[in-house]
Amino acid sequence: MNLFDEPWIPVRWLPGRDGPACIGLRDLLGRCQDIEALDVPLAAAQSALLRVLYALTARVTGLDEDPKLDWIGRREDILKGCALPQKGIEDYVSRWRDRFFLFDDVTGRPWLQDVRLADECTESSGVNKLVMTRPSGNNHAWFIHARDSTPHSPSAGTAVLYLLMWHYYGAPGKCTARTLHGERISEAKRGPLHGSLSYHPEGHSLLVTLLAGLVRPAPEVQREEDLCSWEQDKPADPAGAPPVPVGPCGWWTNTSRHALLLQPDARGEHVTDARITWAYRLPGVFDDPYLIWERKLVKKKQREEAVRSARPAKANRALWRDLDGLLRHQPPEAQGEQTTVEPPKVFDTAVELTDQLRVRALGFDQNKAKNTQFVSGLTPATVGHLTDQLAEAQVAVGRLRRLGERYGENLTEAVRKAWVLYTRGDPKQAGKLVPQAEALYWPAAEREFWARFDRLDRTGESPDGGLDIRAARDAFLRLAREAYAHTTDPLTHTVRGNQAVLEARGLLWMTRPQRKNK
Template structure:
């Protein structure tokens, strides 16, 4: 199976355009102007594949280098042509075709796999370990019930998606043992995107999405140094340090901390076994232009000096995309200056909105912890994000204030419900049964609709010094939603005198004005 030629990527076509349900990499690059979007149900797989597609797009367009400072102009010219350059696609595909076989191929270098594991790993991990939505070993079931004794072999096309997920979202901890210099080691480090949420600009076609998602390289970056893993002549040494990317292609494709080797059936149509283990013993640099990075000073126990800690905003299955929109803004409300965490927006948006302001934001991630995978996270803004341009600084501030208002009354609602429960029962404030989840389930979806409705009415031409936001009306709207949710949630408590008094006393917390929150 050659990934350039065989269909394995599900796509959704633009209205009036037609084609097969799935494409190989070559046809996808050739017809990206006719495709609306990728149609991959696994958010983490889509996030991983987008990074590979960014690298291929940069290679075939020559946008992997910017020696003369004309990168923005050259990218805009490609968009005007409404297609990626056919000659660039053909040149890259013909040059690297042998490195894109999923299994051994002619060179013994299966794509994004390490053939040395056939000798270094004496035991296999199994296909249930490969398919991250399945339980393996003694783990609990997640999406379905499968047994290691009778695994269902996934198709080769499906296996590619999980191969990508392991490289980007692979968990840390125990793994299949790998021999290194006579020592068998079975401890892996977590993948570069593990537990994180990434944000991608999305246009009205896959062509726009891929061009907007590119990151401008520094003028000193050269493609013969900024390598993707399949472009190396020699494989890296697992005993050494992970490679340090020197440009966008490296950051997109060469930060994995896991090594895999897939075993096909006789026909090469399905994957019957897999070896999954660690790739490097030493830690490596982690950076990504699609993550919201936070920096804060912390003082570790027993130490006098504060140190700066940098972390990516995590994926949370129960947190809507609009609540993280402030992290995409380069101009933040003045009241945010008192927060202890400095927020760095995804680097990709520095140049994305310069291509077109008719972009939305696609959020993709994987809610994980050290012990288990919890849920895929995916979201898409229902409005364009032209507000992210530097020309509309006042509107960006308005977006941040609108988000903070929605957050404030949601947090007030949680505190009020918890207080009412404590006054009524005299119990532990952390044990409120179903009341707090019920209140949050009523408030947050309604607050999301209110947020986007007011977001659509914000200033788009830069004439309004307040960014088009009516602060008082927005505050009253979110407060009304909190009051309604509080009344519906606490109504059963009002059937007794004690409960009615508790509900009435705690209700005042809904109007609480919160100080600037110190980020944790």
């Protein structure tokens, strides 16, 4: 199975454009102007695949280098041509096609795999370990029930998606033992995107999406040094430190901390077994232009130290609540907070391509012990107008988001307080009241947020970005009051319960959310 030629990527075509449900990499690059978007059902796999596609797009367009500082103009010319250069696609495919076989016993370089594992791993991990949505070993079932004794073999195309997920979202900890210099080691580092949520600009076609998602390389970056993992002459040494990429292509494709080897059936149509283990013994550095990075001041040995970490993926957190992380201009009231936010670097240049961009959020809510849920979201409104020239609009978005957050947190505190006053119990054991109140408030607050977001000023002429602060505050407060009344209504049927509800109700008007340690 050659990934350039065989169909394995699910896509959604633009209206009036016909094509198969799945295509290979060659057709995807050649017809991306006719494709609306990727149709990959697994959010983490789509996030990983996009990074591979960014690297391929940069290679075939020559946007992997910027020696003459004309990168922006060259990207705009490609968009005006309404297609990626066909010659660039064919040249790259002809040069690297042999490295894109999923199963390759001839050259010994199957795509994103390490053939050394056939000798260094005496035990296999099993196909259920490869498919992250299945339970393996003694783990609990997540999506489906499966047994290691009778595993169902995934198709080769499906296996590629899970191969990508392991390279980017692989879990740390115990793994299949790998023997190195006579020593058996079974401890893996976490994948570069493990537990994170990444943000990608998305246009009206896949062509726009791929071009907008590119990151401008530094002038000194050279493609001969900024290599993708499949372009390296030989596999990296697992005993050494992970390579530190020198440019975008390396950051997109060469940061994995896991090594895999897939075993096909006799026809090469399905994967029947897999070896999944660690790739490097030593820790490495990691950066990513699609993550929101947070810096928090943490006390260590009687001094404060800034700790930088990616904002994690949360299955119960809507995309609009993280929109502040995309803003380069924060509200003045955000200054002085202990946590500072670094927006994804990709948006520095994405909005210069077109102002008709939405944001696709893709991630995996997971920790070291378990995988919880895939996270996916798409802004219903374009955010391309949030440029440096419209600072007031960005400030307005930040304030609107903070208002929605404030009254949602006030609602949580009020419901918890009412329950404590009524039962005289532990506030952490507020039964089903708090989740019920949050289930009522947050979806309604999300609709309110986007409705007001659509009415913000896009010209830079209106003061405060066109945001009516008083009206927005009243709207979110009204939603909180309605959710509070509906949730606490069962408590009001007794005198003590009614008094508790009335006393706690005042917390809805708090100007600041109550600190959790109080």
